[in-house]
Amino acid sequence: MIHIVPKPTDTPDDNSTGAVMRELERADARYGVLDLGAVNSLDSGLENELIWVCGIRQDGHQFETLNVLSLNNRVINTPESIVACASKVMTTALLLANNVRTPETVYTQSEGQARQFLQRHGKIVYKPLYGYDGNGIRLVTGPGELGPGPWYLQEYVKNDRDFRVFVLGGEAVGAIARVSDTLMHNIHQGGIGMPVAIDEEMRATAEAAAAAIGIDYCGVDLLLDREGYTVLEVNGTPNWHCMAAPIPKLLARYLIEREREMRA
Structure with missing residues (x-):
């Protein structure tokens, strides 16, 4: 049963x-x-x-x-x-430990380190450590926008969409692109999802991310930058809105x- x-x-x-x-x-x-x-x-x-x-x-x-x-x-x-998966910093740590590409990230209580990270990138993304559905994510362009620490901060990767890949039993079985004109492409934040084919690099990156977490099934969120796909986060209780699979x-x-x- x-x-x-x-x-x-x-x-x-x-x-x-x-x-x-x-x-x-x-x-x-x-x-x-x-x-x-x-x-x-x-x-x-x-x-x-x-x-x-x-x-x-x-x-x-x-x-x-x-x-x-x-x-x-x-x-x-x-x-x-x-x-x-619930902890963005643990997800990032596991991805890095398993050589899975993810945007440059800092997690720190030091305002000095947060400011240095912002200065180096010019534009960064603040994310709540235990956030979901895109809630609380915001763009930071100046020190006055950091807010109180600790800070989980990622480099900003310019984009107009992201990708959610559903991985089941180690195999990527479905994917969508989520498009919006805002920072967050999450469907709960107004993004529009549409099914897409899974190309080989997308498959390899998503499956490597799932293996790094050691999870039966998940939704792997990707961005496409100049070097290829990079992993934003891994969702351990994912939705599968708009997937054709x-x-x-x-x-x-x-x-x-x-x-x-x-x-x-």
């Missing part, structure tokens, strides 16, 4: 969890909904089960509950990989296969 933790941001018009549930039903796969708020993780009764985390709230209780459940169960995505069906099949492997 597949135990499902629904995405808390699902709505009737945008229901990622429900889309995968429908595909599981078509495949006659058994599943149930797991309410992390109603689980005593130290005595859950769950052992050697597959738990799919479509999404969680960014709070300590849900992270800790999943961590404990992962001791005796197969959790997709793992708590460690979700936490790594049948992501819910592919994801349901992946969950079914992993659950069968556990029973073999």
